[in-house]
Amino acid sequence: MAAIPPAVRARGIIKTFGEVLALDHIDLFVPGGQVHGLVGPNGAGKTTLLGLLLGLTVADGGRLEILGAPVGRTLAVPDGVAGFVDGPGLYPSLTARQNLTALASLRESAVDASEALEQVGLTDVADDRVRGFSLGMRQRLGLAAALLTRPRLLVLDEPANGLDPAGKRHVHRVISALAADGTAVVLSSHRMDDLAALCSEVTILATGRAVFSGPVSKLAAESGDLDYRLVTTDPDAAREHAAQTPGLRLVPGKNTDVVVHGSTPSLDELIARLVTAGVALRELGPVVPPLEAAFLRLTETDPS
Template identity: 30%
Template sequence: METILTLKNLTKRFGSITAVNDLSFTIKKGNVYGILGPNGSGKSTTLGIVLNVVNRTSGDFTWFDGSTSTHEALKKVGAIIERPNFYPYMTAAQNLKLVCQIKDVPTDKIEEKLELVGLLDRKDSKFRTFSLGMKQRLAIASALLNDPEILILDEPTNGLDPQGIHQIREIIKVIASQGTTILLASHLLDEVEKVCSHVVIIRKGVKLYSGPVDEMNASHGFFELNSNQNSILKKWLSEQSTFGNIKEEDGKLIAFLNNELDAESLNKQLYDAGITLTHLVKRKESLEEQFLQLTNNLN
């Protein structure tokens, strides 16, 4: 599969603050990637670096085959990394025509892109009459005028009402279905889960996970356990390679699995070790629980 973008050990420091810390990942053609992390985790800085608006401190990134200069490569990129900013007293079509002149691309795609984002019937309406959701959709149309190979979106649904969020997500799905690679930054797990095929999770500039969303969802789950000897039980669990993180919650022990194990087998192992359980439930770990576990474990 063709490579669109490669980041290698990318680092950005602002004085004593490290916003992006040794970040590496690869974007392949035809997928929808989400950079997911809490606010302030370095998502926007990362996008700014690859779009040449923020200077990196160290590391490197390459577009496409690596032999294309960033200046040339960005002609094949569409991006929205700030609030939509158009002329308020110009119509949607007039604003897009101006964008075409700036990007030096033909104007024959304006109506096609307006139709794609559901604004063709408002092409002659002034920008100042648009809702925030409509402004964001016009910005997406603007970013698509050069038929980019990759569309980059920074928090595309930020500040929108539920209807606006739904419309933007549906538009992203349509754009992706037409073969455009998409890279979006978001702090919303729900957004990434609903529209992305791949995810890069970062916190404080550090990559915690990179890979398909489905694979992250395919965890081995966790056990809820209780006994009259919880301290002995916790010690036993911590000595088993089968288990990873172990924590106490509401008087129960929560033991996350590194490998597959069913409840019957665990119960027998504990019985043989002289530990009798008063509570044993196996649960599937949701994507939200995994995300919280990942982002909360890094101090």
């Protein structure tokens, strides 16, 4: 049986806009069934790369294959790709159902409007006009539009933007289910919690270059030493033990919490000291989550 080609294989992709180098020799590999995160500061090149995957622009150099087909100036993105960049394009004067019905009439659709609306949790507002929708509802309707053709590659730009916790949970379930069925998903997000919940791998862009690409677990390991906040029954004793623990330093604070900076092994030693001394530990966590800390470290120290 022939091997199934990856959903995305990009090598050395270059894209310029005038004198601006938007993408600088970008490599990207996304197999089917993977949710791949794309993150970076504003202006890093995320939107440009997503646009290449959707056929909205073409690369100036490098090689791009989508669903096994080479994509260039004379060959459009193959069927089986769907998604949106910079928010979904919708008709505000039409209802949600009418929007999807109109889109389905323009292309061969494998999913009817009612099924797509049910998938994203918009059945109750199916016959409401889109002009009254919140940002989160528009994002969910854009996802429903992308699902009409049962895509093999789904490209999403900030799909959780504007969603309340229930809506975000619903969208996360839809994306995870699609990946479980073999669909490759490439999504951009500024939220590290979305990456941790959805993505198995992530690519971080900074000034058009990939400063990291790999498993989310490896990204977390890139965070280095962190600030940790401890809530204990005896803050003064906790500070005293922290000051005596090699590899830790106290971070000045204005409340009763104890904040220390250091490595995980040093923090483990402090916890052991507190337990031995009978100081109860009620709360412990990083001040900045490891994924966010790694993102900041990689993008802030990137030479440009």
